[in-house]
Amino acid sequence: MVLGISFWFCPSFTRVGGWVGVSSVRRREFMTVMLVLCILMFGACIALITLSLIELTSNPYPLPRCSNAYSSCFTEAARTTELSDDGVCTAYLNQCYEATVWTSIYFALVIILMIATGAVVAFLLYNFKFTAGDLIEKYLVQSKELEQVMATARTGSVSQKRNAAFELATMAASADDNKFQIVTGGLEILISLALNPDTTTQEYATEAIAECLTVPAIQDQFVAVGGMKTLTALLHTKNARTVREAITAVSYVVSDSDENKPAVLAEHGLDDLAHACKYANTSNRKLLASIFLELAYYSDTRYIFFT
Numbered sequence: 001m002v003l004g005i006s007f008w009f010c011p012s013f014t015r016v017g018g019w020v021g022v023s024s025v026r027r028r029e030f031m032t033v034m035l036v037l038c039i040l041m042f043g044a045c046i047a048l049i050t051l052s053l054i055e056l057t058s059n060p061y062p063l064p065r066c067s068n069a070y071s072s073c074f075t076e077a078a079r080t081t082e083l084s085d086d087g088v089c090t091a092y093l094n095q096c097y098e099a100t101v102w103t104s105i106y107f108a109l110v111i112i113l114m115i116a117t118g119a120v121v122a123f124l125l126y127n128f129k130f131t132a133g134d135l136i137e138k139y140l141v142q143s144k145e146l147e148q149v150m151a152t153a154r155t156g157s158v159s160q161k162r163n164a165a166f167e168l169a170t171m172a173a174s175a176d177d178n179k180f181q182i183v184t185g186g187l188e189i190l191i192s193l194a195l196n197p198d199t200t201t202q203e204y205a206t207e208a209i210a211e212c213l214t215v216p217a218i219q220d221q222f223v224a225v226g227g228m229k230t231l232t233a234l235l236h237t238k239n240a241r242t243v244r245e246a247i248t249a250v251s252y253v254v255s256d257s258d259e260n261k262p263a264v265l266a267e268h269g270l271d272d273l274a275h276a277c278k279y280a281n282t283s284n285r286k287l288l289a290s291i292f293l294e295l296a297y298y299s300d301t302r303y304i305f306f307t
Contacts, residue, residue: 038118049107165204172211210249232272
């Protein structure tokens, strides 16, 4: 019956679903019952091994129980044979003593097994309160201080700047407060990362800029420091993701404020947008079309279009 229940509740593995089991299995209740049974087994084994050790240590060889069995064996042998065979009963006496010794060893091993099983069950019960999200947040999501990230982005090596750009992109995507801190702490550093020769650093930095520009208040400061030149220059890169983020950032600026639209026209910004149209995919072309539509409401842009 126990084996049947075990096979019924045991999990199975499939290539698509992974490890699956019966949904009615209650792991906490099962482990609690298992722990109680381990404690009961531990107590019973302690009592039995204590009795065996008392019998072995309090009486010299042979044990009284074994001596009584030896006498009964010798009497029975004397009745059934004409000449009693003392060797058979002596072997039986030795076997009785060895059985008592091995019984003590067996109970000692069971005690060790119960201690190990109880420790594992208690450990599992303790771990049941954790969830995968808690472990990921504790061990994998480890954000650094913004000042440290900015210092690394300013003077670090190529790999360190790449990691710093990734950290900035992650911070910018997580909360609006982080966006203001990034802009206040080092917008120029973020722009310099976007112009870094390393392609991956460019991508992460451009993603961080696009995330920051979702806030209209940051757009004015970004345009004031000449950031639009950086975005239009990034339209010439060969990294498709960087171009995508740059186009997205430009669309944020031109759609949220009429005052910032002239910044796109500076330094041949329209030429850069036209260049991006030649190599953009369908989704990027939709964004570029919306950018040109927003710029068409600006008179200077229409004049450039006609000329």
